[in-house]
Amino acid sequence: xxxxxxxxxxxxxxxxxxxxxxxxxxxxxxxxxxxxxxxxxxxxxxxxxxxxxxxxxxxxxxxxxxxxxxxxxxxxxxxxxxxxxxxxxxxxxxxxxxxxxxxxxxxxxxxxxxxxxxxxxxxxxxxxxxxxxxxxxxxxxxxxxxxxxxxxxxxxxxxxxxxxxxxxxxxxxxxxxxxxxxxxxxxxxxxxxxxxxxxxxxxxxxxxxxxxxxxxxxxxxxxxxxxxxxxxxxxxxxxxxxxxxxxxxxxxxxxxxxxxxxxxxxxxxxxxxxxxxxxxxxxxxxxxxxxxxxxxxxxxxxxxxxxxxxxxxxxxxxxxxxxxxxxxxxxxxxxxxxxxxxxxxxxxxxxxxxxxxxxxxxxxxxxxxxxxxxxxxxxxxxxxxxxxxxxxxxxxxxxxxxxxxxxxxxxxxxxxxxxxxxxxxxxxxxxxxxxxxxxxxxxxxxxxxxxxxxxxxxxxxxxxxxxxxxxxxxxxxx
Amino acid sequence: xxxxxxxxxxxxxxxxxxxxxxxxxxxxxxxxxxxxxxxxxxxxxxxxxxxxxxxxxxxxxxxxxxxxxxxxxxxxxxxxxxxxxxxxxxxxxxxxxxxxxxxxxxxxxxxxxxxxxxxxxxxxxxxxxxxxxxxxxxxxxxxxxxxxxxxxxxxxxxxxxxxxxxxxxxxxxxxxxxxxxxxxxxxxxxxxxxxxxxxxxxxxxxxxxxxxxxxxxxxxxxxxxxxxxxxxxxxxxxxxxxxxxxxxxxxxxxxxxxxxxxxxxxxxxxxxxxxxxxxxxxxxxxxxxxxxxxxxxxxxxxxxxxxxxxxxxxxxxxxxxxxxxxxxxxxxxxxxxxxxxxxxxxxxxxxxxxxxxxxxxxxxxxxxxxxxxxxxxxxxxxxxxxxxxxxxxxxxx
Numbered sequence: 001x002x003x004x005x006x007x008x009x010x011x012x013x014x015x016x017x018x019x020x021x022x023x024x025x026x027x028x029x030x031x032x033x034x035x036x037x038x039x040x041x042x043x044x045x046x047x048x049x050x051x052x053x054x055x056x057x058x059x060x061x062x063x064x065x066x067x068x069x070x071x072x073x074x075x076x077x078x079x080x081x082x083x084x085x086x087x088x089x090x091x092x093x094x095x096x097x098x099x100x101x102x103x104x105x106x107x108x109x110x111x112x113x114x115x116x117x118x119x120x121x122x123x124x125x126x127x128x129x130x131x132x133x134x135x136x137x138x139x140x141x142x143x144x145x146x147x148x149x150x151x152x153x154x155x156x157x158x159x160x161x162x163x164x165x166x167x168x169x170x171x172x173x174x175x176x177x178x179x180x181x182x183x184x185x186x187x188x189x190x191x192x193x194x195x196x197x198x199x200x201x202x203x204x205x206x207x208x209x210x211x212x213x214x215x216x217x218x219x220x221x222x223x224x225x226x227x228x229x230x231x232x233x234x235x236x237x238x239x240x241x242x243x244x245x246x247x248x249x250x251x252x253x254x255x256x257x258x259x260x261x262x263x264x265x266x267x268x269x270x271x272x273x274x275x276x277x278x279x280x281x282x283x284x285x286x287x288x289x290x291x292x293x294x295x296x297x298x299x300x301x302x303x304x305x306x307x308x309x310x311x312x313x314x315x316x317x318x319x320x321x322x323x324x325x326x327x328x329x330x331x332x333x334x335x336x337x338x339x340x341x342x343x344x345x346x347x348x349x350x351x352x353x354x355x356x357x358x359x360x361x362x363x364x365x366x367x368x369x370x371x372x373x374x375x376x377x378x379x380x381x382x383x384x385x386x387x388x389x390x391x392x393x394x395x396x397x398x399x400x401x402x403x404x405x406x407x408x409x410x411x412x413x414x415x416x417x418x419x420x421x422x423x424x425x426x427x428x429x430x431x432x433x434x435x436x437x438x439x440x441x442x443x444x445x446x447x448x449x450x451x452x453x454x455x456x457x458x459x460x461x462x463x464x465x466x467x468x469x470x471x472x473x474x475x476x477x478x
Numbered sequence: 479x480x481x482x483x484x485x486x487x488x489x490x491x492x493x494x495x496x497x498x499x500x501x502x503x504x505x506x507x508x509x510x511x512x513x514x515x516x517x518x519x520x521x522x523x524x525x526x527x528x529x530x531x532x533x534x535x536x537x538x539x540x541x542x543x544x545x546x547x548x549x550x551x552x553x554x555x556x557x558x559x560x561x562x563x564x565x566x567x568x569x570x571x572x573x574x575x576x577x578x579x580x581x582x583x584x585x586x587x588x589x590x591x592x593x594x595x596x597x598x599x600x601x602x603x604x605x606x607x608x609x610x611x612x613x614x615x616x617x618x619x620x621x622x623x624x625x626x627x628x629x630x631x632x633x634x635x636x637x638x639x640x641x642x643x644x645x646x647x648x649x650x651x652x653x654x655x656x657x658x659x660x661x662x663x664x665x666x667x668x669x670x671x672x673x674x675x676x677x678x679x680x681x682x683x684x685x686x687x688x689x690x691x692x693x694x695x696x697x698x699x700x701x702x703x704x705x706x707x708x709x710x711x712x713x714x715x716x717x718x719x720x721x722x723x724x725x726x727x728x729x730x731x732x733x734x735x736x737x738x739x740x741x742x743x744x745x746x747x748x749x750x751x752x753x754x755x756x757x758x759x760x761x762x763x764x765x766x767x768x769x770x771x772x773x774x775x776x777x778x779x780x781x782x783x784x785x786x787x788x789x790x791x792x793x794x795x796x797x798x799x800x801x802x803x804x805x806x807x808x809x810x811x812x813x814x815x816x817x818x819x820x821x822x823x824x825x826x827x828x829x830x831x832x833x834x835x836x837x838x839x840x841x842x843x844x845x846x847x848x849x850x851x852x853x854x855x856x857x858x859x860x861x862x863x864x865x866x867x868x869x870x871x872x873x874x875x
Contacts, residue, residue, distance in 0.1 A: 123599070180612065267684075309684045341641060350644075351600050353614035359687060360616055363642045363652040364632060364695035367688065368665055384661065385640045389745035391528025391791075392598040438685070447673050471670055473688035 002304070006030055007433060009302045010037065015437060015478035016264050016310065017041050017296055018107030020320040023418030023434045025104070038296045042144060042289055043106040050137050051096050053089045059130040061086075061212050087397040089129035094339075094346040095332050097136060098315065102322035108292065112143035114315060115263050117346065118354035119256075120154045120186060122163045124347045130214050131159035132347050147256060147286035148247050155182060155243060158210030164352065169206050171224040176202040179242075181352050187246040189255040193231075200228040204237040253282035257291070264295060266306045267358050273300065308437040308477045311361050314342035316478075317370065321377060321470065324435070326411035337403025338373065340387040342366055345398060367473070374470035376406045378463070416462050424458070431465050436474045444472065515738040515857040519817070522727055522740040522771075522786040523620075523645070524720075526764070528747035529598060531757060532793035532810030532839075533829070536565050536585055543831040547797040551753050551804070561585065564828045570762035573769025574813075581821030582772060582781065583813060584874065586848065588829055590809030590841025594792065597806070598748070601791040606645035608846050608865050619849055620739050621648030622864045623857070633698040636730070637741040638723040646741055652691075653741070654698050658726070663703035666696045701735075708733040713774035716766040720744045724771040732778050738857060747790060750803040764788070772816055785817025785856060789845065795837055809841035812848060817856060819874055847872050 004012065010029040014021040018041060021029065029037045060068070065082050068074040074082070101110045116139045124132050135157045142150035154160055161167060164178040179202035183193045207223030210216055218238075228237050231245055246252050257278035258269055281291050295301055312320065318338055321327065329335055339345040343366065344355055365385075375381050383404040422430045428449035432440045440449075448468040456464070469475065538544050539555040540563070558566035559575040565585075567575050577583050593611040595601045607615035617625070624630045625648040635646050635653035646653030656662045666672065675696040678689055709732050715721040720742065727740045744764060749756050768786060775781045793810030809829070829839050850869040853861040862868050 308682060311684065311688075343641075348599075351603055351614055356616040359684075360647065362688065362691055363647060363655070364691065364698065365640060365642050365655040367691050368671070368695060371671065372665070388639060388641055388643070388743065389527065390598060390602070391526075391745040391748050393528075393748045393750060438682070441677070443677055444674075447670070468670065473674065473692060474685060476688060477684055 004302050004304065004307065008307075009034075011433070012302060012307050012437065012478070013037065013041075013296055014107075015320075017292070018104065018111060019101050019316060019323050020478075021434070022104075022324055022326070023415065026434055027418065034297055038293055041108040041296075042293070043109050045109070045141060045144070048106050048109060048140060049100070051093055051100070051133055051140070053092045053096060053133060054129045056130060056134075056214055059213070061128050061130070064212050083127060084397070086129055087127040087395075090124050090127055090132055090347055091332070091336065091397045093129055093133055093136065095335060097346055098319060098322075098335060101315070101319035102327075104323050109140060109143045112288070112292070113140040114313075115260070116143060116150065116154075118349065118357070119259060120160065121349035121352050121354035122157070122159050122347075123349055123351075124159070125162050128159070128162075131157070131162065134214050135159035136347075144289045144292065145287075147281075147288055150288075151186065151247065152240070152243055155186075155239070156208065156216040158214050158216065161208060161210050161216075166205060166208050167210070169202060169208070170222040171203075171206050174199070174202040174206065174224075178202070178208075179205055182242075183246065185353055187252040187255065188249065189251070192249075192251050192255075197230045200230040200237075201242045203228050204230075204242045205239045208239045247286065250278070250282060253286070254278040256286075257281050260291070260295075263310075263357070264292075265301060266309050268309075308474065310478045311358055312476055312478060313355065313357060313361060314339055314344040315346060317342070317373070317476065321374070325378070325415055325466075327377060328409045330407040330409065331402055331405070333400055333402040334376075334404070334406045336398050337383070337387065340398060340403075341369055341385060348395070348398070362476075367476075370476055371471045371473065374467045374475075377408055378410060378467050378470075380406050380408060382406075412459065412463060415466070416459055419462060424461075427462065428465055428469075431462070432469055435466065435469045436472065437477050438474055448472075515859070517856070517858050518783060519856055519858075520731060520738055520740070520784045521817075521852060521857060522724075522742065522784060524724075524764070524768070524786060524788045525643075525645075525741070525743035526747050526760075526788060526790040527598075527602070527743050527745040528749075528790070529601075529792045529794060529806055530747040530760075530790035530810065531749060531753065531804050532790070533796065534753070534757060535568050535571075535761060536561070536587065536811045536828075537568065538564060538828050538831065539566055540564055541828075541831055543796070547831075549798070550802055551798050561824055565824065568758070568761050570758045571765040574765040574815075577769060577772055577815060578822060582819075583815050583822070584819050585824045586812045586814070586843055586872070587824070587826050588809045588839060588842040589789070589812045589845050589848065590792070590839070591844055591846070592841075594808040594838070594841070596792065596808070598791060603644065605789060605791050605845060606643060608849055616647075617649050618643065618645035618647050619864060620646050620741065621652060623739065623853065623859055624648045624651045624653060626860055626863050631698060631736075632694050633702050633735065633737055635739040635741070636702070636735075636737045638726050639741075639743065643741060643743070646739075653739070654695070654702070656699070656702060657723075659699075659703040659706040659730075662699045666699040672696065702730070705733050705735045706730055711774055713770060713777065715770045715774075716763065718763050718767070720763055720767040721770060724767050725774075728771055728774045731775070731780060731784060749794070750799065750805060751801040753798075753803040768815060775816065781816045782818035785819070785852070786813075786815040787848070787852065788813040788815075793839060796831055796834060796839065797837055807838045808835075809839040812845070814848075814874070825872065825874070843872065844869060 007030045011026055065079055069079050122135055138153050138157055142153055164181055165175045166178040169175040176198050180198050184190050203224040207219045209219050225236055227234055258274050261274050284290050349355055369385060376383050419430060428445055429440055534553055537553045537558045539558040545552050557569045560566035595611050604611055606618045608619040609615040620635050624635050630651055632654040637643055637646055637653055637655045638657060639655050640657050642655040675692045711729050711732060715725040723742045746760055775784050789812050790810055792807055794804035794807040799805050846865055846869045850861040850865055851871040851874055853859040853864055
């Protein structure tokens with residue numbers, strides 16, 4: 001592939017920094033300067049609508065509900081019903097976030113938040129929609145702030161403290177899970193700390209707890225106030241001190257920057273470049289807006305070897321498809337069905353290490369399903385595939401019936417408008433330029449670009465070509 | 479419609495076949511149809527998802543603690559299908575007891591791993607990848623078996639399902655998920671898929687990877703479909719999901735498909751509430767399906783070439799809960815059936831219910847010892863390379 005044209009550059013940017021673009025957005029971005037486009041992508045945190053499926057004032061957790069049963073305020077059937085409703089709300093939160101990603105508003109922020117959801121992977125426990133709602137909004141609020149603030153805020157999220165068992169981490173009875181993952185996954189990476197560091201950090205994190213209504217609390221009576229020695233320093237450290245020590249370490253900047261690079265630039269790390277980016281990141285106080293602006297305005301970001309190398313995650317694929325064609329689903333269940341079948345359900349990462357990503361997304365069945373997805377979504381076809389049950393009674397709300405029946409509304413008129421002046425013969429390439437990261441190859445053009453069927457209207461032809469292009473393996477890439 | 483009719487009706491086929499590069503044809507033909515295991519042995523893994531209650535599956539019917547901790551859900555001694563003086567099978571498992579009496583079943587008690595995780599997804603991860611409990615691996619143990627085998631093809635490890643489990647995902651190669659060979663084959667017959675699978679882009683690595691996967695899918699689907707129709711089994715299987723899936727496995731084995739590992743799962747074992755009825759129904763399905771499967775293989779003279787292994791991601795707590803159910807626990811039992819193992823035995827001691835860790839069983843056999851034994855002594859593979867280190871083999875043979 002040769003040097004990218006301006007339109008290809010804008011497409012690459014919008015694919016990586018957002019969830020793709022509509023033809024109109026791509027055309028507009030191609031008329032603007034790069035800094036202007038990047039600036040607009042950054043958005044503003046104050047314009048970010050919160051995800052909201054429960055009211056923090058009235059939400060009751062499973063444990064709270066059990067208490068109500070004991071007090072006689074609720075009978076057992078009502079309890080079951082309330083627990084079921086809670087599970088459904090986690091599902092609704094999933095769909096609400098997906099809607100935000102597909103909307104195209106605050107797109108870079110939502111994309112970063114999705115990245116952070118994989119990094120600070122946290123899975124819903126006991127069907128607690130309130131905790132997941134707080135967690136998701138924290139990721140989104142801080143997604144482009146400083147990593148320092150994000151790390152501190154996420155580490156104090158009830159969802160995270162619960163998921164990593166810090167409620168059980170007490171003076172004289174430490175639970176090291178939280179301390180270990182904070183170091184291994186959130187900051188330093190494996191091999192950059194000792195078991196002693198973890199033991200001592202766990203002691204420092206004792207007392208970091210949460211209340212049932214979703215507040216972080218520091219409980220002094222279970223906090224170990226003794227001296228701890230970690231990373232060669234000794235003091236009566238608390239959790240905040242450990243977080244600060246971790247942020248002081250260049251390795252934290254290196255680890256986070258490398259992960260950002262692999263997600264946004266290229267799965268194959270350019271060591272020297274990541275070193276430079278990491279140094280800059282740390283020097284600028286872990287300012288993520290600065291780091292991302294720097295990446296997206298760098299010439300090397302647009303080098304051909306960085307284009308078409310990222311395999312879209314299932315959520316990126318779904319949100320991107322919806323955004324490009326302004327698709328709405330008449331029923332919620334099919335979107336969960338797609339997430340489950342392809343292996344990425346929001347709020348249900350496989351483990352605290354997040355989704356492995358990259359080539360892990362692709363095997364025979366997932367690739368075939370991805371290639372057929374445009375048919376299901378755009379032609380409302382019934383799907384002959386069924387995802388596995390995970391055997392967990394708590395995830396039944398995700399697996400409810402109706403997932404295989406796709407009924408969607410597609411804004412074809414809005415999409416077609418952008419191609420009103422495109423000559424018929426140029427349609428395959430013009431559509432490909434909007435939908436695919438790489439130009440059509442000759443054999444692909446001859447495969448999908450066959451001349452008009454007799455009686456096919458221009459609109460029908462655009463729809464047929466679009467469906468075919470989205471079914472190409474290249475559509476899985478950005 | 480048989481395959482030839484189907485091809486005739488497929489408008490793209492002629493053009494498609496012509497487009498296959500010669501070198502690729504030669505490669506596919508050469509690699510096609512080779513098994514991985516030099517011994518020709520076949521492993522069938524049956525996964526019980528949700529955490530099967532091991533103590534009510536293999537019941538310690540002389541143990542007072544068992545009856546004390548499970549006042550309403552314990553299996554009464556008179557109902558147990560006795561294997562020896564201490565333990566016996568759940569009464570719904572008559573067909574499995576019959577196999578045991580024929581000398582085809584080995585029971586391994588107390589299987590688990592250090593620092594057990596009680597969450598479904600994490601513990602299943604650990605079982606499927608063969609990792610330590612504080613380690614996150616992105617490949618499965620059977621996927622790595624593919625990786626480490628020369629000239630392996632996706633269909634050498636086959637999951638009878640619509641989606642592929644982590645267990646069968648390798649670094650270099652993935653297994654193949656196929657619920658119904660004909661359905662998968664038809665999916666790969668669309669003009670677009672067929673044509674694209676013959677296109678190759680070598681200067682772009684990720685694109686190349688997708689096209690390579692597609693080409694492998696198309697050729698594997700064709701191979702399995704072609705082979706699967708060679709022989710169809712006449713045997714009767716119970717009409718439920720697991721029965722159907724094991725029937726498919728048997729059909730593929732008897733047709734001579736070059737698959738060394740099959741993977742099947744059955745779900746619903748998360749019995750927090752009203753366990754007895756639910757577990758009985760599932761264990762009955764399991765035992766019926768396995769009974770039919772082994773009878774079928776025996777009739778074909780294959781019961782010594784095929785070993786079926788059954789596991790669940792964890793057992794359940796010793797003490798029942800307040801809802802006539804049980805909560806997530808730790809160690810549990812594993813069954814090995816067929817495969818030419820020595821007759822009729824319970825490999826190791828029954829669970830010690832008076833020595834628990836926070837109310838949970840202590841494991842005495844690491845599940846990776848079973849994997850290592852099967853890989854090395856049954857499939858003839860390099861267990862250390864696949865599992866990342868040496869685990870002591872069990873004395874199975």
